[in-house]
Amino acid sequence: MLMTTAASRHTRRDAILWIALYLAAIVGPMALLLVGERPRAGGFWWDFALAIGYAALAMIGVQFALTARFKHATAPFGIDIVYYFHRYLATIAFVFVLAHVAILFVRYRPTVGSLDPRGMPFALGSGWVALIAFVALVGSSLFRKPLRIEYDRWRRWHVALAVIGLAAAVAHVFAIGSYLEPLWKAVVWGGLAAAWFGLVVWVRAIRPWRLTRDPYRVTEVRREPGRSWTLRLEPERPPEVAYRPGQFAWLTLRASPWAMREHPFSFSSTPTRPGAIEFTVKELGDFTRTIGTVRPGERAYVDAPYGHFEIDRFADADGLVFVAGGVGIAPILSMLRALADRGDRRTIVLFYGNRRWDRIVARDELDALAAGPLDLRVVHALTEPPEDWTGERGFVTLEMLKRHLPADATRFDYFVCGPTPMIRLVERSLRRLGVPFARMHSEIFDLA
Numbered sequence: 001m002l003m004t005t006a007a008s009r010h011t012r013r014d015a016i017l018w019i020a021l022y023l024a025a026i027v028g029p030m031a032l033l034l035v036g037e038r039p040r041a042g043g044f045w046w047d048f049a050l051a052i053g054y055a056a057l058a059m060i061g062v063q064f065a066l067t068a069r070f071k072h073a074t075a076p077f078g079i080d081i082v083y084y085f086h087r088y089l090a091t092i093a094f095v096f097v098l099a100h101v102a103i104l105f106v107r108y109r110p111t112v113g114s115l116d117p118r119g120m121p122f123a124l125g126s127g128w129v130a131l132i133a134f135v136a137l138v139g140s141s142l143f144r145k146p147l148r149i150e151y152d153r154w155r156r157w158h159v160a161l162a163v164i165g166l167a168a169a170v171a172h173v174f175a176i177g178s179y180l181e182p183l184w185k186a187v188v189w190g191g192l193a194a195a196w197f198g199l200v201v202w203v204r205a206i207r208p209w210r211l212t213r214d215p216y217r218v219t220e221v222r223r224e225p226g227r228s229w230t231l232r233l234e235p236e237r238p239p240e241v242a243y244r245p246g247q248f249a250w251l252t253l254r255a256s257p258w259a260m261r262e263h264p265f266s267f268s269s270t271p272t273r274p275g276a277i278e279f280t281v282k283e284l285g286d287f288t289r290t291i292g293t294v295r296p297g298e299r300a301y302v303d304a305p306y307g308h309f310e311i312d313r314f315a316d317a318d319g320l321v322f323v324a325g326g327v328g329i330a331p332i333l334s335m336l337r338a339l340a341d342r343g344d345r346r347t348i349v350l351f352y353g354n355r356r357w358d359r360i361v362a363r364d365e366l367d368a369l370a371a372g373p374l375d376l377r378v379v380h381a382l383t384e385p386p387e388d389w390t391g392e393r394g395f396v397t398l399e400m401l402k403r404h405l406p407a408d409a410t411r412f413d414y415f416v417c418g419p420t421p422m423i424r425l426v427e428r429s430l431r432r433l434g435v436p437f438a439r440m441h442s443e444i445f446d447l448a
């Protein structure tokens with residue numbers, strides 16, 4: 001996550017640079033409209049309505065860059081934060097769109113003309129199409145879960161509505177033409193619009209095409225405890241993708257990369273054992289429930305690596321603390337396996353929360369790591385423990401952390417992965433323990 005994982009000065013500098021670039025991409029094109037020749041002043045509210053209309057368009061255009069998953073741009077923040085940012089900015093842009101329409105409607109009613117779609121001029125009609133597309137876009141995103149819209153279907157509609165809305169908004173702006181004279185201003189805004197649509201082509205056509213050139217084959221599907229599975233994949237044309245322990249991939253199974261059916265999963269394998277990659281997946285919904293039916297030999301596509309939930313960026317930590325809830329163990333397994341292979345002798349404590357003893361993924365392997373290559377202590381916490389259980393019960397709390405962490409643990413780095421409420425609870429406890437923000441790193445398994 002952004003500020004909690006900003007451990008290095010480089011990361012902070014890059015973050016500031018990208019935020020500055022973002023602001024420049026919004027404010028810059030608007031400022032250009034005010035350079036040189038300008039239309040005669042139409043009054044404060046008129047100009048204000050146009051200004052927020054242009055600002056909204058620039059913000060909507062830049063939204064396509066935010067979700068394009070450019071590795072350098074998402075690196076300083078973490079992809080989860082970029083997606084949250086995308087959602088908040090979309091809401092702000094939407095408020096601007098509504099304000100633009102409301103001001104014109106209330107104060108300049110004649111310019112809006114008749115609302116009868118028959119005979120409506122193109123310049124106005126395109127504006128209304130954009131508005132309807134944005135209402136549907138924002139509404140379906142904010143209320144996807146209560147409306148029970150299946151994620152993959154929502155996503156396809158989301159992209160379609162975004163492209164329709166943007167195209168209609170660009171058409172509206174050019175048809176109205178206010179502030180777009182002389183010609184060079186129209187050329188600049190035309191270039192911007194071309195760049196936004198170029199991003200769509202890159203993300204939805206060119207990147208999937210590139211993925212088809214490096215397919216993988218499923219070589220093993222292993223059942224794990226707790227309705228989980230481990231998938232092993234090998235590249236058809238080695239080597240496999242280069243990744244660091246803790247990172248994640250967008251995985252496509254039983255579909256082409258163009259189908260927009262990819263799902264994010266952390267690597268549970270380690271790059272120190274090359275030749276194959278593994279993902280450990282918990283059955284949760286429509287897609288993950290099909291993992292157990294995948295057969296060796298099936299084709300897969302892997303778009304990776306992504307994410308900054310990784311130990312290698314914090315090599316200076318005196319020790320490491322991992323907190324995993326359920327399948328949140330997947331990226332932590334990758335990190336522990338890598339640490340073992342590298343002969344790392346730092347103190348490591350793993351708090352591992354599960355409901356039941358028989359649902360713990362990689363329990364034996366963790367015992368073996370603790371008994372052998374790593375200075376690892378595993379603290380199991382169960383919410384439904386067996387009667388004779390003498391270990392920790394319930395969620396990972398402040399008291400539990402205090403019971404097991406060494407005195408100098410504020411100088412350790414902390415990696416937390418699991419359900420969002422668990423992450424929030426652990427982060428609060430760590431703050432109360434005096435762990436600096438820069439030493440807390442979380443991976444949220446939910447982007448939307």
Ligand SMILES: Cc1cc2nc3c(=O)[nH]c(=O)nc-3n(C[C@H](O)[C@H](O)[C@H](O)COP(=O)(O)OP(=O)(O)OC[C@H]3O[C@@H](n4cnc5c(N)ncnc54)[C@H](O)[C@@H]3O)c2cc1C
Nearest residue numbers: 151262263264265266280281282285286287288330445446
């Ligand atoms: C960075 C990251 C790493 C993850 N690593 C793992 C892992 O190692 N193991 C594991 O079991 N799970 C992991 N997840 C969660 C996993 O991606 C979801 O559980 C899975 O996509 C759910 O899909 P579904 O159709 O089975 O469930 P659904 O019931 O359809 O979806 C449940 C929720 O998962 C999210 N989701 C669904 N589809 C997608 C998608 N295509 N893209 C993004 N989010 C989606 C949505 O918030 C949705 O509400 C990770 C998630 C993220 C963001």
